[in-house]
Amino acid sequence: MTNQNGLFVIFAFVVALIVAYATTPLSIKLAFKIGALDIPKDKRRMHKKPTPRIGGVAIVYGFIISVCCFASFMINGALNKPLLGILIGALIIAVLGFLDDLKPKKAIVKFFIQIAAATIPVLMGVRIVAVSNPFTDMMVQMPLWFSYSFSILWIVGVTNAVNLIDGLDGLAAGVSSIAALALVSILLMQHDANPTMLILAAALAGSCFGFLPFNFNPAKTFMGDTGATFLGFVLACISIQGPFKSYVAFALPFLILGLPIFDTLFAIIRRLMKGQGIMTPDRGHLHHRLIDMGLSHRSAVIVLYALSAILGISAIVMFVSNFLRALVLLLFIVLFVVFIIFTRGNAEKEEEPAPMEEAAESAPALQEGAPTEADSENAEHSEESSR
Numbered sequence: 193m194t195n196q197n198g199l200f201v202i203f204a205f206v207v208a209l210i211v212a213y214a215t216t217p218l219s220i221k222l223a224f225k226i227g228a229l230d231i232p233k234d235k236r237r238m239h240k241k242p243t244p245r246i247g248g249v250a251i252v253y254g255f256i257i258s259v260c261c262f263a264s265f266m267i268n269g270a271l272n273k274p275l276l277g278i279l280i281g282a283l284i285i286a287v288l289g290f291l292d293d294l295k296p297k298k299a300i301v302k303f304f305i306q307i308a309a310a311t312i313p314v315l316m317g318v319r320i321v322a323v324s325n326p327f328t329d330m331m332v333q334m335p336l337w338f339s340y341s342f343s344i345l346w347i348v349g350v351t352n353a354v355n356l357i358d359g360l361d362g363l364a365a366g367v368s369s370i371a372a373l374a375l376v377s378i379l380l381m382q383h384d385a386n387p388t389m390l391i392l393a394a395a396l397a398g399s400c401f402g403f404l405p406f407n408f409n410p411a412k413t414f415m416g417d418t419g420a421t422f423l424g425f426v427l428a429c430i431s432i433q434g435p436f437k438s439y440v441a442f443a444l445p446f447l448i449l450g451l452p453i454f455d456t457l458f459a460i461i462r463r464l465m466k467g468q469g470i471m472t473p474d475r476g477h478l479h480h481r482l483i484d485m486g487l488s489h490r491s492a493v494i495v496l497y498a499l500s501a502i503l504g505i506s507a508i509v510m511f512v513s514n515f516l517r518a519l520v521l522l523l524f525i526v527l528f529v530v531f532i533i534f535t536r537g538n539a540e541k542e543e544e545p546a547p548m549e550e551a552a553e554s555a556p557a558l559q560e561g562a563p564t565e566a567d568s569e570n571a572e573h574s575e576e577s578s579r
Contacts, residue, residue: 318433
């Protein structure tokens with residue numbers, strides 16, 4: 193990578209940060225004007241008052257401006273098709289998210305549009321052609337049909353995974369920025385670093401950092417589906433063009449995006465075991481369980497930041513050292529599973545009602561002469577007799 197490309201990476205980060213920071217207050221005003229507010233109406237929502245939910249517009253705007261300024265749309269006289277495909281697909285996802293934030297759309301409709309959006313970059317070269325065996329250095333070539341289908345599945349899956357963790361103030365933006373920085377680090381260490389993907393990852397991280405001051409608890413605005421699905425889509429595409437193209441590819445994207453991926457997988461398993469649809473919202477995500485354990489809003493977010501950072505650092509160490517990478521991957525997956533089970537057990541214990549406490553709470557009402565159902569029936573009978 194040339195010195196000019198290195199400077200462009202820094203500039204992409206800074207410009208995206210400044211633009212996102214400057215435009216987020218404008219998105220807040222727009223949200224109040226058009227009524228794009230998230231009103232707390234169920235137990236899943238952690239906020240107490242109506243909050244603007246189209247802050248993702250600022251993330252998208254900061255990212256697009258930065259990429260247009262510093263990314264190369266022509267390479268060796270030819271159109272940079274992967275970049276164009278990512279931008280077109282990401283804009284479709286952003287528009288879909290914005291419309292959903294204004295008026296919720298059916299899950300099946302959004303799913304098919306996401307597939308269509310993911311197909312665009314895949315057809316323009318953003319696809320997984322081979323993966324490495326995590327236990328050897330050999331590359332396994334994919335059949336063409338599997339390459340296309342798996343790439344689309346990966347993009348749609350990560351898009352929704354990031355969206356699902358957007359349940360606490362600052363969580364999705366922080367986790368996405370950590371993942372983007374991990375991708376930047378790995379791309380910088382590659383001998384044949386892709387300058388386009390470096391610009392995209394740096395711009396994405398900058399947009400998240402510019403948005404976070406308004407989104408961290410207590411949040412002044414939410415990114416909504418506009419921002420969350422956009423972040424997931426771009427991260428998925430960068431991981432395909434970056435780590436998935438390297439010889440240690442198989443493990444790295446799963447570590448970098450480990451938090452949203454595993455939380456989504458557990459959500460799907462949990463809902464299937466309960467006989468629910470996989471798109472049915474619930475209060476079983478990892479961030480909900482941390483809150484139910486007694487952690488404060490900010491503490492829960494910081495814990496998840498730390499977990500995401502550990503996974504990202506593990507991916508970087510794995511890329512550099514190349515030592516026992518399969519063992520490290522399995523170790524972190526096992527630790528993550530144990531952590532999930534532990535938090536689930538504690539949350540379920542806290543949710544169980546205590547019979548003695550319920551009896552104690554109902555006793556004062558009887559002692560204070562609160563009317564019972566029998567008293568009410570007697571009163572009605574006496575009224576009918578008097579008539």
